[in-house]
Amino acid sequence: VARGRALQWISADPAKLERLLRDIATSSDDDRLDALRLLAREQLRAADYEAARRTLDDLPKPKTREDAERAALLRAECHVRAGEPSAAQRAIDALLDKRGNALPGPALALTQAQLAILRGELADARALAERLAPATARSPTLEARRAVEIAASYLYEERYELTHEWITRARAALRAAGVPLEPVVTILEVHALLGLGLVERAEEVIEREARGGPL
Numbered sequence: 001v002a003r004g005r006a007l008q009w010i011s012a013d014p015a016k017l018e019r020l021l022r023d024i025a026t027s028s029d030d031d032r033l034d035a036l037r038l039l040a041r042e043q044l045r046a047a048d049y050e051a052a053r054r055t056l057d058d059l060p061k062p063k064t065r066e067d068a069e070r071a072a073l074l075r076a077e078c079h080v081r082a083g084e085p086s087a088a089q090r091a092i093d094a095l096l097d098k099r100g101n102a103l104p105g106p107a108l109a110l111t112q113a114q115l116a117i118l119r120g121e122l123a124d125a126r127a128l129a130e131r132l133a134p135a136t137a138r139s140p141t142l143e144a145r146r147a148v149e150i151a152a153s154y155l156y157e158e159r160y161e162l163t164h165e166w167i168t169r170a171r172a173a174l175r176a177a178g179v180p181l182e183p184v185v186t187i188l189e190v191h192a193l194l195g196l197g198l199v200e201r202a203e204e205v206i207e208r209e210a211r212g213g214p215l
Contacts, residue, residue, distance in 0.1 A: 017042060018051075025058075033060055033067060040074050045182050049082040069095060069108075077111050085118040106135040106142050113149045117156065126153040140177035144170045144185075151188050160195030167192060181209065 017039070024035040036059050043052035056075050062068040072095045079088035092111060109132055116125035129149045136142040151166035167188045174181055186209045193202035 033062075036060075037070060037074065040078075044074070044078060044081060045180070047081065047183050049078055052078050065098075069098070072098075073108055073111060077114075080111060080114045080118065083118070085115055088115055106132050106139075106146075110136075110142065110145050110149060117149065117152055120156075122153040122156055126150055129153070140173045141179060144173035144177065144182075147173060148182075148184060148188065151192075155188060155191055155195075158195060160192045163188060164192035164196065 021035045021039040021042075025032040025039075028035075036055055040052045040055040040059075043049075043055060052074075056071065056078065059071050062071055072091055076088045076091035076095065079085070079091060088111070092108070092115070095108065109128060113125040113128045113132075116122075116128065126149075129146050132142075132146055136146045147166045147170035151163045151170060154160075154162040154166065167185060170185050171181070171189075174185065186205060189205055190202045193199075193205065
């Protein structure tokens with residue numbers, strides 16, 4: 001718990017967080033994989049995709065199937081967030097091939113939902129995300145991701161009230177997880193408020209979030 005709170009505090013400064021995690025990775029072989037994986041996740045959260053790619057390239061060779069899947073999933077998500085759906089699909093297909101008949105976990109399924117949104121398959125993406133509710137209910141971070149994907153699917157359909165409703169859920173889940181707000185949450189909220197004609201509220205959100213650093 002103490003380490004989680006320390007990381008939450010220090011993550012307000014990406015440079016400090018990177019120094020901390022890279023120091024851990026350098027000083028302890030046992031913690032190297034976890035530290036670099038956490039750093040890549042934070043870089044993705046901050047939308048620094050090139051930095052995330054470099055960090056993923058530095059990951060040690062995975063020793064277990066689970067570690068290999070986690071690394072592949074992070075790389076696929078990096079492609080998705082960078083707007084590279086073809087590369088992301090190849091990474092996911094390779095991961096699914098390795099899993100064989102095993103069902104995809106919620107994190108992989110949410111990445112598949114992201115890809116469906118990029119392809120314009122909004123109803124299919126939303127249906128997939130909605131089916132994942134029982135699996136993500138136990139994890140605030142996964143529940144936040146699920147809410148974000150559903151909100152995005154509604155935004156592209158210009159259904160702004162539902163977009164705002166689901167992005168509010170994403171905020172609540174991230175607050176429950178005790179992790180910093182992801183930029184995509186603010187972006188979706190602002191778009192929803194603008195779509196609803198609530199320009200002043202959108203400006204308030206931008207001003208509030210910008211106090212914590214560049215947005």
